[in-house]
Amino acid sequence: MRVLLAILLTITSVGFAKAQEAGPSAEVVKEKIVQIENEKIPLILKSGEPYAKWLNDYMDDDLVIVQPDGGFTTKARSITAFRNQEFKVLTMKQDGHDVRVYANGTTAVVSYEGVGTFELNGKSFPVHQRFTDVWVKEKDGVWRRVSHNIHNLPASGAKQ
Amino acid sequence: MGRFLSSALSAVLFAGIAHAQETRSRDEQIKKEIMKIETDKMPLLLKGGPGYAEYFDRYDADGVAITLPDGSLQTKAEASDSYRTGEFKVLAMKQFDYKINVFNGTTAVLTYHGIGIFENKGKSTKVDLIFDDVWVNQHGKWLRIVHNLHDAPKEPSSFHP
Numbered sequence: 398m399r400v401l402l403a404i405l406l407t408i409t410s411v412g413f414a415k416a417q418e419a420g421p422s423a424e425v426v427k428e429k430i431v432q433i434e435n436e437k438i439p440l441i442l443k444s445g446e447p448y449a450k451w452l453n454d455y456m457d458d459d460l461v462i463v464q465p466d467g468g469f470t471t472k473a474r475s476i477t478a479f480r481n482q483e484f485k486v487l488t489m490k491q492d493g494h495d496v497r498v499y500a501n502g503t504t505a506v507v508s509y510e511g512v513g514t515f516e517l518n519g520k521s522f523p524v525h526q527r528f529t530d531v532w533v534k535e536k537d538g539v540w541r542r543v544s545h546n547i548h549n550l551p552a553s554g555a556k557q
Numbered sequence: 558m559g560r561f562l563s564s565a566l567s568a569v570l571f572a573g574i575a576h577a578q579e580t581r582s583r584d585e586q587i588k589k590e591i592m593k594i595e596t597d598k599m600p601l602l603l604k605g606g607p608g609y610a611e612y613f614d615r616y617d618a619d620g621v622a623i624t625l626p627d628g629s630l631q632t633k634a635e636a637s638d639s640y641r642t643g644e645f646k647v648l649a650m651k652q653f654d655y656k657i658n659v660f661n662g663t664t665a666v667l668t669y670h671g672i673g674i675f676e677n678k679g680k681s682t683k684v685d686l687i688f689d690d691v692w693v694n695q696h697g698k699w700l701r702i703v704h705n706l707h708d709a710p711k712e713p714s715s716f717h718p
Contacts (some may be wrong), residue, residue: 415619416620418695423710443589451656457660459658459660461658461668461686461689463668463689463705463707464714464716464718465707465717465718466710467686467710467714468710468713468715468717469668469706469714470716475718478718479608483716484718497620497622497702499693499695499702500663500664500694500695501617501695503661503663504663506621506622506631506702508624508630511715515718517717517718525680527628527630529705531664531666531691531702531703533637533641533660533664535660535661536661543658543664543666543691544691544703546703547718548624548627548690548705549628550628
């Protein structure tokens with residue numbers, strides 16, 4: 398009987414370990430992440446120093462950024478691009494946020510899509526992108542983005 | 558008074574150094590654990606079939622976010638089934654340029670470059686890919702929660718969000 402119980406407990410815990418966290422605390426995390434994301438949008442549209450500050454506050458220094466072309470960039474490079482106006486976001490609508498919570502509510506994956514217009518070195522172009530971000534609640538209690546992954550989607554704006 | 562202050566400062570300094578060393582040592586251990594999972598993966602990946610499907614089942618979170626180079630999404634079940642049925646095979650694969658960043662002692666971001674040959678529904682294609690995986694320690698077990706694939710840049714990549 399004890400053996401059976403032990404086997405059942407093992408199976409249950411293995412199954413639980415593979416799933417995202419659920420329950421009220423996970424919901425609080427999801428709300429927090431979506432709130433940070435929503436607060437970001439007006440700053441992105443301002444670009445320049447306001448968004449550079451947001452990036453500085455919410456990106457971990459070791460953040461890993463994979464650009465749509467498969468190349469890597471850094472927190473410092475992104476901040477510089479906004480600060481010196483080399484890169485601007487002229488329009489941007491982001492939606493479809495799907496947040497999954499792990500590690501006792503200290504890690505969250507958020508996926509969403511964005512449609513808008515970017516300006517790089519004075520040249521503007523339309524974008525339709527999928528973002529996958531990973532946020533970690535760090536020791537000081539602040540949520541910071543540790544991974545930011547961007548894929549280009551077909552320009553039609555239609556969801557795949 | 559001066560001696561007391563000096564002792565207190567020394568204690569704080571040593572505690573800080575000891576904590577930093579502990580964190581470094583913990584992160585190095587985590588990097589080794591993740592790399593072992595990656596190294597163990599390679600022979601299974603090349604064998605394909607149910608063996609590699611089981612790797613997916615064991616290490617991928619049920620809600621793992623998989624994004625393919627064209628931006629389309631794939632679920633854990635779809636990925637696992639494509640290996641299990643033999644619909645998708647990895648005929649050749651060399652992975653290199655591994656880089657791991659550890660955050661909070663619970664989350665690791667792993668990037669690497671992979672060059673090889675895939676076979677999808679009987680059609681083979683050469684691939685040159687950048688992988689970006691995120692692993693999380695959940696209830697004492699490492700789980701892959703993000704698996705992103707990009708085509709590798711054809712030329713040196715500049716800033717282009």
